[in-house]
Each structure stands twice: as structure tokens, then as C-alpha cells.
Amino acid sequence: MDISLNYEKLLLGILQFIIIIALAPFFAGLIHKLKQNFRGQKGINMFQFYFNFGKLLRKGVVLSDEASYISIISPYIILSVYLIVLGMMPAFYIYSLFSRLSDIIVIVYTLGAGVFFLTLYSLDQGSPFGGLGGEREWFFTMLSEPSLIFIFITLAIYSRKGMLVSIFDFIQKNALGGHFSIAIPFILLISLFILGLSENARIPIDNPETHLELTMIHEAIILEASGKYLGIFEYSSYIKLSIFLTLMSLIIFPYIAYTPIDIPLALGLYIFKMAMFCFMISIVESLNPKMRLFRAPNLLSIAFIISLIAMILSIRGV
Amino acid sequence: MVRLAELFSVLILISAVLNAGSPFIKFGIKLYSFQSLMLALYTLMVALYSNTSALYLSFLFIILFKVVIIPYFLFNTLKRVEIKREIDLALGIPESVLFAGSLTLLSNIIAERVIKTTVTFGSLIFTISLATFLIGAMLMITRKTLFSQIIGFLTIDNAIFLAGNSFTHGMPLLVEFGVLFDLLAAVLILSLIIIHIKKSSLKTGLRS
Structure with missing residues (x-):
């Protein structure tokens, strides 16, 4: 696949980038709304998280006296890390903005850099909960990162390509002709779903809604954050959720536009698939209790192990 | 059709891995039922692929016995002895799941060396049935309650069925019936033994 860019591709890539970023709080709000409806509550406005973000941006920042420059730079670093990874995803248009950068190893370790700065931030302000949250965050990341690497390597081995964009290009071309395995995407989806729940602090692992000392993992890290920085942290968590949901939607049923004419249909399908995954996540969150740590x-x-089995399948060339 | 058969066979392996990863007995029985359903659908695929009429009958009997009757008996027994989960495991949950994964890798290596001829849906089926067999044996060894050992035994039986169907285009119908009835009798007798152990509270090293 040719990934050299011209002006039209670049423009459409930027358009896609802006649309995905703008949609990210909507999906988080949709999950929240669906969960509240399951409980029999009326529920928030689906666009509530945009208002929250706007409100937080207008507020001032309070930093502790212990804080060093890490506390000032790390919110921006985390936001930019997740923006870069989201920019690599060919969500509905194949030539994504950072498509030339989208090596699978780069993606995994860029996400790792995000976690690194998140935990540095948690330690920096000297709060007792920060260390607790950072420790738990590393515990889960350490357990989930190998599976993420295996998922990407499975896709790479099966399609014999190294770039994310070319992998999904391969999958789409072969899936339409019926030459693609059903088993590999299916079990990768199971694995990725569990990872998505764990990495985005969703219910069987962590509860994103409470500030209870026993349960909080992600919340404990950003407990000290306030004002603009809190807004940035929340927005980056929506973007991280969007990254995982986009990966799942690309694996289960890829429909990516190659020409500008196909974009409206692909965009509609993208939003539909993401809404389906939001629905699934809200069902899982409503029916399951939070696990012990x-x-x-x-x-x-x-x-x-499921992603390991998928890798064995891809090596055997099903 | 070949793609669907692969999906079903992989799901058999995955349900065995999930069985190794959960200490809950009710969930284990449900997983066994699901595994047998996948085995039945796989048999249906082999029947459609090789056009063997005996395999359609085998499909129906697998659904009748393994998906409905045996889990029903096990649930009934479970209701009478009232245990919910495995209490002390010989091997912890993450360890046994990782062990199941390494058994899968091992059987992959063995299958690549052993199988040179073509099997119905590729030599992958041999990998999967061998891995499921070994995971079932692991369940029988590492679990201490009799229920989980029965589930391990039934998993081994499913693995043998899978291998038999893919190597031979189906065993003779009489043999399959014999195996199914044997299985049913074994499950009945074992349920009686479970209830007996529960009642007499013998210190046999086994728990009900």
C-alpha cells in the first residue's frame, strides 16, 4: 500500500483527526447515560462531558508546594501522547494523519510513555493517595501490556505487514473477498475487550465514578489535579477509551474509505460500531460487580493466553 | 465453511482455558455445555464438508447428551450438595491459566512434528484437540473437588471426539453411541458418589 501523502489526503486526514477527537467525550457520555438508564435513572445529557470540560478549562490551577516542573508538563505530555496514537488510527479514512508513523511497536510503547508520565505526576505532589494509585496503575499496565503487544504482533504476522494502516488495509481487502480468518478477529476482540476494560478503568477492574479509597486506581492518580489540568486529564482518558474502541471496531468489521465519496458511509458505520461497543461496555458494567484487586x-x-492462542493461529497461517 | 469450523474449534480450546481460569463450579458446568455446543457445530461442519449422513445423527446426539442431559444432571447434583466454588486450589488461577497456555504451545510444537498428512480442516485441529486434552488432564490433577475433576474428564472426552471427527470423517455410529452412553453412566455414578461423600463426610482426601 502506498502511504505517500498529497494535499488532499493530508486535508482529509486532518479532518478525520478532528472528528475523532471531537467525538471522544460523546462516547464516554453515551456509556455513562446507558449505565444510568440501566439502573432506572433518568441520566445525564449525552453531551454533558463537553460542558464539564469547558467549565474546567475556565478554572484556575492549584499546585502543591512540593510540585516540581513534572506537574506542569505532564498533563500536556499525556494529552499529546494519546492524541498521537489516536491520530494513527485509520478510523474511517485510510490515510490517517500520522499513518507513516503507525508502527505497531511505536503504538504500544507510546501508550506506555503515557502511563509513565501519569504515574510520575501521581508521585510528584506528595499526596499519600498518589503513590497508591500509581502503584496499582503499574500493576495493571504490567499485566496488560504483554497482551496488547501480542494482539498487534498477531495482526502483523497474519498480514505480513508492520504498519497499522497497511494491516487494516490488508484486512479490509481480504475480508470482503472472504479470504480472512473469522477465528482470529473474534478471539482478538475478546482479548481486546478485557484489555479495554482494564486500561480504561472500567468496572470489573476499577470504578471510574467513585472516590472511595479502597477502589480507586485511576482516580487516585489525578486526585490532586484541579482546574485546567483536571480537564486535560479527563479529556485524555476519553481519548484513550476512544483509541481502544476504535481498534475493536476496526478489527471486528473494517470498513475504511479510500476515496472522499465513501467517507459519509464509513463515518456513519464508524459511529454505529462505536455505539454498539459502548452499549456492550455499559451492559458489562451494569451486570458485574467490581472485582477484588x-x-x-x-x-x-x-x-x-487468548491473545497467545491467536498468535499461534496466525503463525500456523489459518 | 472451513473458516466457521476453525472458529468453533478455537472456541472449544478457549472454553477449556476459561475453565482453568475460574474456580466457580456453576460457571464450569455452563462452560462445558457451551464447549459441547461448539463441538456439535463443528461436527455439523464436518458433516456438511464431507457429506457423511452418520455425522448428522452424531450432531443430534451430541446436542441431546452433552449439551442438555449431562449438564442437567450435574446442575441437579450441585443443587443437592450446595458448594459454590473450589476452595483451596493446588495451583493458583493465574498460574494454571499460564500453564494452560504453555500446554497449548507444547501441543503446537508436537503437532507440527507429528502431522504430515492432511486432516479434514488442517493440522490446526490436532493442535487444538491435543491442547484441550492436556488442559483437561491438568484440571483433573490440580483441582481438589470431585466436580472440577468430572469437568476435566468431560473436557478430555470432548477433545477425543474432536480429534476423532477430524481424522476419520466420523467414527462408526455404534462406537459413538457406546461412548456417549458410557459417559452418561459415568456422570450418573460420579454424581451418586458426590452425594455419598457429602452425606457421610468421609475424610477421603476428596471433597464433594
């Missing part, structure tokens, strides 16, 4: 390795080890 030390039962989480059970779930994550299952995700790891």
Missing part, C-alpha cells in the same frame, strides 16, 4: 490478574491472564 487481586482477582484482576485472573482476568488479565486469561486475556494474555
